[in-house]
Amino acid sequence: MSLLRALRKGPCLPHTARTAALLLAAIGVVPALVAQTPQPQELVVVRPDGRSQLSVTRAKSGAMLSLADLANVFHLTIREDTIAGGVTASYKDKTIVLVPNQRLASVQGRVVSLSAAATRAGNTWLVPLDFVSRALAPIYDVPIELRPASGLVIVGNVRVPRVTVRHEAGTNVSQLVLEVTPSAEPTIALDGRRLIVRFDAFMIDAKVPAIDDDGYVQGVRVAEPASLVVELGRRFKTYRASRTSGTDTLEVTLDLAPSAPGTPAPSPPGTPTPSPFPGEAPPLLTEPQGVRTIVLDPGHGGNETGAKGPGGTLEKDVTLVIAQQLKTLIENKLGLRVLLTRSGDQAISLDQRAAFANNNKADLFLSLHTNASVRPGVSGAEVLYLSLDEYGPEAQNAALQAADAVPALGGGTRTLAMVPWDLAQAPHIDASARLAAFVDAALRQRVTMSGRALQRAPLRVLIGANMPAVLVEMGFLTNADEERRLRSKEFQTRLVQALYQAIERFRARVSVGVAGATGPTPAPSGAPRPAVRARGEAAAGRLR
Missing domain, CATH: 3.40.630.40 (Zn-dependent exopeptidases)
Structure with a gap:
């Protein structure tokens, strides 16, 4: 007898399964109160051994994932109950029960709400994005983090810090502030007319605003695997990097400046170039040119x-x-x-x-x-x-x-x-x-x-x-x-x-x-x- 059919029969099930069935029936008519999130075109699943993609399907109820695709990526066993009209997804000895037309799932006997009901589309079942975080993550044997705004699913102990970029234009100094959460150590290299910031991470989840060219910064872009590339403007000559650490956040400030006022040119060999930041330490976090x-x-x-x-x-x-x-x-x-x-x-x-x-x-x-x-x-x-x-x-x-x-x-x-x-x-x-x-x-x-x-x-x-x-x-x-x-x-x-x-x-x-x-x-x-x-x-x- 399938789990779905047993859920409907009730008395044949253990107490925990009967409880799950009763809860599903009792609150299945209540709409789930789930906050709206951005809907990506696809989800990138990031693991320590590499990446894979999950296609996102657009439906009236929002962004949906194929349960068959999830099964392939996460090694789930899918069983459909044609009589009851529902489906179960199992991982090892743990099971998720989905009943059609209900924005709910029974996860090991515990009922959780979803942003949309599981629906059948042709030969496959579709589930909402938050199925990953609310139903799948609790039964999986390594951590799973869903970041719908970034289109990421992070599986296991993979370092993927969020990096938020802020730009403050100025007349004499242009400033870029990088907020890194959780903290990941950066190294910074000046490569021609580019400043490259590499983070000690598998990849980065970066939020980069559109930047107007102020003469110092033309733009900022993300580069694989875990870097930001700052395209420098015609006025740029030097930079200073500073950092502030919080509990689990690192803030890196890049001050981009022209050459120091009154700097003679050229200087004799061996003479250090005056800094536009007098009295302060030289730029930190510098690196060799590396592999190009x-x-x-x-x-x-x-x-x-x-x-x-x-x-x-x-x-x-x-x-x-x-x-x-x-x-x-x-x-x-x-x-x-x-x-x-x-x-x-x-x-x-x-x-x-x-x-x-x-x-x-x-x-x-x-x-x-x-x-x-x-x-x-x-x-x-x-x-x-x-x-x-x-x-x-x-x-x-x-x-x-x-x-x-x-x-x-x-x-x-x-x-x-x-x-x-x-x-x-x-x-x-x-x-x-x-x-x-x-x-x-x-x-x-x-x-x-x-x-x-x-x-x-x-x-x-x-x-x-x-x-x-x-x-x-x-x-x-x-x-x-x-x-x-x-x-x-x-x-x-x-x-x-x-x-x-x-x-x-x-x-x-x-x-x-x-x-x-x-x-x-x-x-x-x-x-x-x-x-x-x-x-x-x-x-x-x-x-x-």
């Missing part, structure tokens, strides 16, 4: 086909497809400059690939490959960064090489460290190890890894890269099952999402100065310690 340009290297090409699968799949084709998809995702979500060492089927030498990255002043270099083995059963992805063991003490000391001061155009000097080509990667080994750890951790969440997933090896393609650089073996083409996966769009999407996540997280750490830190590089939690491959090990001899 990424070079993706699709392995092989032309006559260099690379590994070949039993079904005829070529490594050069798989790597190019993945690189193109990753380039598009990074550009769309992070707004970074992304270049490919090859955009078609052409052969490029290993040294030319690193030189391309160096000449374009790349901040990251990812070389993408698929693996091969004489044993067809070997499978799994691997992440490698350069081992200096093959290059002796000279390579170990390259990172400590003293820099030389050389004349710069326009006067002054510029500091340059002259490092031989074969040792260009040496100063970046620690950062490369950190990048490799991020890639390894992200891949583990989405694909199968080999038994030697995180490794160091003497890789020719990485030797001359003058930036953090790693090589990713995305799977073994010589394994028939893995070949089929590498050709599938679903598996390619998983690989691209993992690589994107690793880059995003590494970039966030660079912005607060972590990735460039010296000292040993810890492996991510649960990952094995990197293995060191001896020269000549593996079929390809690691001539990557």
Whole structure:
């Protein structure tokens, strides 16, 4: 007997279910007094492992969600009672009862009001938005927060602070006030004519007003994953940041100003520029420039086909497809400059690939490959960064090489460290190890890894890269099952999402100065310690 039918029979149910039925019958005719909220076009469900969307349907009673969509996203079991005309939604051992034409739900025997009644539309049931917060959240095993005004559903312990932006224009100083709730630490970087404020959060729920250009601020926009970008005006020269902390709120004030009155120009080298804020500390929360340009290297090409699968799949084709998809995702979500060492089927030498990255002043270099083995059963992805063991003490000391001061155009000097080509990667080994750890951790969440997933090896393609650089073996083409996966769009999407996540997280750490830190590089939690491959090990001899 279904729960809905039992609710109507009453005596066959336990006391709590009979109570729920009586309450539904008794107060079902009373309209629910629920405050009106904005109706988004869709809801974005934010979890620690990513995001998904819920379509919002417009109905006479307001914004509604498909119960079938909710079931897919939240792993609910839906059972319909065709005789009683109602429906139940269960999560594990907990149940929600919905009766048609009543703005009520029985949630584990407790009656709650909804803004609209559940209704049937074709082959699915529709429920109001507040079903998520009032009915689903109480039975779920992690917190669920509905933010209808922002179109967000936050599931689990995900940091998504609300950020409210206020702008106060002035003659000599323009002020932006950022109210952050709950508090999330920001870092601030001046990047050309933009001021970028990045928050230590998964994403931000920002409310940004329209801003009239006052000469200092042209506009403010949200940038993925958790940043605000301030477009600066022609009068802007410098800024000061200050902060005020409350119980669970942080207020950051940005004062944007022209150059100080009477400032001589230009000053001799080494002379500090006078501040428009005399007697006060310099701007705080500043950061290094961080990651702005990424070079993706699709392995092989032309006559260099690379590994070949039993079904005829070529490594050069798989790597190019993945690189193109990753380039598009990074550009769309992070707004970074992304270049490919090859955009078609052409052969490029290993040294030319690193030189391309160096000449374009790349901040990251990812070389993408698929693996091969004489044993067809070997499978799994691997992440490698350069081992200096093959290059002796000279390579170990390259990172400590003293820099030389050389004349710069326009006067002054510029500091340059002259490092031989074969040792260009040496100063970046620690950062490369950190990048490799991020890639390894992200891949583990989405694909199968080999038994030697995180490794160091003497890789020719990485030797001359003058930036953090790693090589990713995305799977073994010589394994028939893995070949089929590498050709599938679903598996390619998983690989691209993992690589994107690793880059995003590494970039966030660079912005607060972590990735460039010296000292040993810890492996991510649960990952094995990197293995060191001896020269000549593996079929390809690691001539990557």
